[in-house]
Amino acid sequence: MSFVFPTKSLEAFPKHLTPAYRSTAKRSPSKPLIVIPHTLSELTGPVYGHDSVQETDNDLTRQHAGDPLGERIIVHGHVLDEDKRPVPDTLVEIWQANACGRYVHIVDQHPAPLDPNFTGAGRTVTDKNGYYRFVTVKPGAYPWGNHHNAWRPNHIHFSVFGHSFLSRIVTQMYFPGDPLFPFDPIFNSVTDEKARQRMVSSFDLENTIPDWALCFRFDIVLRGREATPLDNDEH
Amino acid sequence: MSEITPSQTVGPYFAYGLTPKGRCQWDPNGQYAWKETVGDNLVTPDATGEKIRIDGRVTDGDGQPINDAMIEIWQADGQGRYAAAAGGARPNTQFKGFGRSATNKDGEYGFATVKPGVVPGPKGTTQAPHILVAVYSRGMLRQVYTRIYFADEAANGSDPILALVPADRRGTLIATKQADGVYRFDIRVQGENETVFFEV
Numbered sequence: 001m002s003f004v005f006p007t008k009s010l011e012a013f014p015k016h017l018t019p020a021y022r023s024t025a026k027r028s029p030s031k032p033l034i035v036i037p038h039t040l041s042e043l044t045g046p047v048y049g050h051d052s053v054q055e056t057d058n059d060l061t062r063q064h065a066g067d068p069l070g071e072r073i074i075v076h077g078h079v080l081d082e083d084k085r086p087v088p089d090t091l092v093e094i095w096q097a098n099a100c101g102r103y104v105h106i107v108d109q110h111p112a113p114l115d116p117n118f119t120g121a122g123r124t125v126t127d128k129n130g131y132y133r134f135v136t137v138k139p140g141a142y143p144w145g146n147h148h149n150a151w152r153p154n155h156i157h158f159s160v161f162g163h164s165f166l167s168r169i170v171t172q173m174y175f176p177g178d179p180l181f182p183f184d185p186i187f188n189s190v191t192d193e194k195a196r197q198r199m200v201s202s203f204d205l206e207n208t209i210p211d212w213a214l215c216f217r218f219d220i221v222l223r224g225r226e227a228t229p230l231d232n233d234e235h
Numbered sequence: 236m237s238e239i240t241p242s243q244t245v246g247p248y249f250a251y252g253l254t255p256k257g258r259c260q261w262d263p264n265g266q267y268a269w270k271e272t273v274g275d276n277l278v279t280p281d282a283t284g285e286k287i288r289i290d291g292r293v294t295d296g297d298g299q300p301i302n303d304a305m306i307e308i309w310q311a312d313g314q315g316r317y318a319a320a321a322g323g324a325r326p327n328t329q330f331k332g333f334g335r336s337a338t339n340k341d342g343e344y345g346f347a348t349v350k351p352g353v354v355p356g357p358k359g360t361t362q363a364p365h366i367l368v369a370v371y372s373r374g375m376l377r378q379v380y381t382r383i384y385f386a387d388e389a390a391n392g393s394d395p396i397l398a399l400v401p402a403d404r405r406g407t408l409i410a411t412k413q414a415d416g417v418y419r420f421d422i423r424v425q426g427e428n429e430t431v432f433f434e435v
Contacts, residue, residue, distance in 0.1 A: 005435075007434060007435070009238070009239050010239075012238065012239065012241050013241050013242050013376075013377050014241065014242065014243070014376035014377060015376070016375070016376065016377065016379070018376055021244075021374070021376065023373055023374030024374050024375070024376060025296070025374075026295040026296035026297055026299075026374070026424075026425060027295050027296070027301065027372060027373075027374035027375050027424055027425065028374075028375070028424070028425060029379060029424065029425060029429060029430075029432045030296070030425050030426065030429060031404075031429050031431075031432075033379075033432050033433055033434035034399060034400055034431055034432070034433050034434065035399075035433070035434045036396050036399055036433050036434070036435060037357045038435060039354070039355070039356050039357055039362060039395075039396070040317065040354055040355050040356075041309070041311070041317070041354060041362065041365065041367050041382075042367065042435050044309070044317040045309065046273075046309055046318075046331065046332070046333030047318065047331070052270060052271070052272050053272065054270075080237060081237075082236055082237055082238075082239060083236070083237070084236075084237045091272065093252055093253060093272065094252065095248065095249055095251060095252025095253070097248075103248040103251070104251050104267075105247070105248040105250060105251065107247055107248070107303075108247075108248060119251060119267075119268075119269065120251065120252070121251045121252035121255070121269050122252075123252075123272060157243075157245070157246060157249065157252065159245075159249075159252075159253060165309045165367055165369070166435055168307075168369065168378070169239075169240065169242055170242060170243065170244075170245045170371055170378065171240055171241065171242055171243045172243040172244075172246075186243060186244060186376070187243075189243075189376050190241040190243075194238075195238070195241050196241070198238065198239075198240050198241060199240065199241055199243065220240045221237045221238060221239045221240050222239060222240070223239055225236070
């Protein structure tokens with residue numbers, strides 16, 4: 001199966017320069033991007049790292065001697081393409097703050113404790129149905145220096161590969177009903193309300209495990225749909 | 236049809252998750268305990284092509300180093316073959332052609348790899364040896380894409396993608412040769428002599 005990656009699908013993405021998120025001011029290209037055709041180089045993509053993923057890497061609560069503090073949660077969903085077809089056998093990597101909102105990173109020195117039993121990184125490979133599943137704890141909100149009294153909503157960072165170097169995406173998964181949504185310039189860098197909602201997980205009571213963990217569902221839709229004969233004629 | 240999930244910034248704290256063995260200048264011990272999936276050494280025993288190093292610096296609109304960027308590369312092997320899933324069996328099955336490097340406190344990244352061969356271009360053309368690059372960092376809400384070409388390749392003159400770039404900006408896409416097998420490719424995200432980025 002060959003895939004095409006219409007650039008129109010990128011319309012929901014944030015603009016490179018988003019002034020409310022101050023760091024974009026000096027880190028966004030100022031000259032227009034140059035449009036190029038998708039060659040074999042763009043249409044292929046990495047199938048890498050699978051052999052280094054271990055079965056237990058998707059459980060962030062069992063990477064250390066004891067249980068981490070915080071609300072244990074399950075985060076699961078499907079990785080799909082624009083035709084709603086599953087994307088199997090693709091690498092999904094996550095990283096997040098601990099339950100207190102602190103990252104294991106020397107730059108993050110805000111006054112919240114580290115948790116010796118939680119380092120906040122996980123990875124897995126989607127199965128043949130494009131399904132993935134993590135067990136973790138709910139990350140805390142944390143302050144940042146963008147503006148006065150700025151706090152990031154609770155979120156988990158996701159990095160996903162897909163069918164080509166063009167389907168590659170780094171994004172953030174948010175939690176439903178977060179009161180910080182209206183104030184977060186990163187979340188609101190996606191200006192279309194429906195598109196923003198595609199970054200918000202849904203509470204999944206059906207897959208919540210009694211007496212053990214709440215469950216959230218987060219489906220990820222990547223660029224790419226099946227090429228039609230018309231698409232092939234264009235090359 | 237389904238609508239795609241929007242991009243968000245990689246943020247400042249990705250090192251533990253994405254580049255735990257990389258240039259972890261943030262970790263007092265230099266490295267994190269977490270294993271690495273993808274690193275900055277692409278060379279495998281079976282990789283065809285000249286072994287090379289590519290190093291460079293990533294800078295912002297003030298010319299300051301971006302010390303929390305992640306650079307990913309995707310390339311063919313020395314014979315111009317991509318290790319894509321659909322590509323099927325190849326003689327050099329270990330070479331993956333994908334790498335990841337974090338920048339250090341001076342904004343420097345680097346890869347050990349092989350020089351790619353020529354690959355097919357649009358409409359029966361061929362493309363000069365090149366490497367695809369994606370740049371991620373705090374302050375970037377989506378990755379930017381560029382390409383590395385090599386100064387010592389005559390084929391650059393007939394490359395169909397370089398031909399789409401205004402002549403006075405083409406130089407930003409060409410790695411300079413420092414010594415045999417050693418190239419330099421700086422990435423200026425914004426400002427003077429800004430690197431060409433592609434809309435793909």
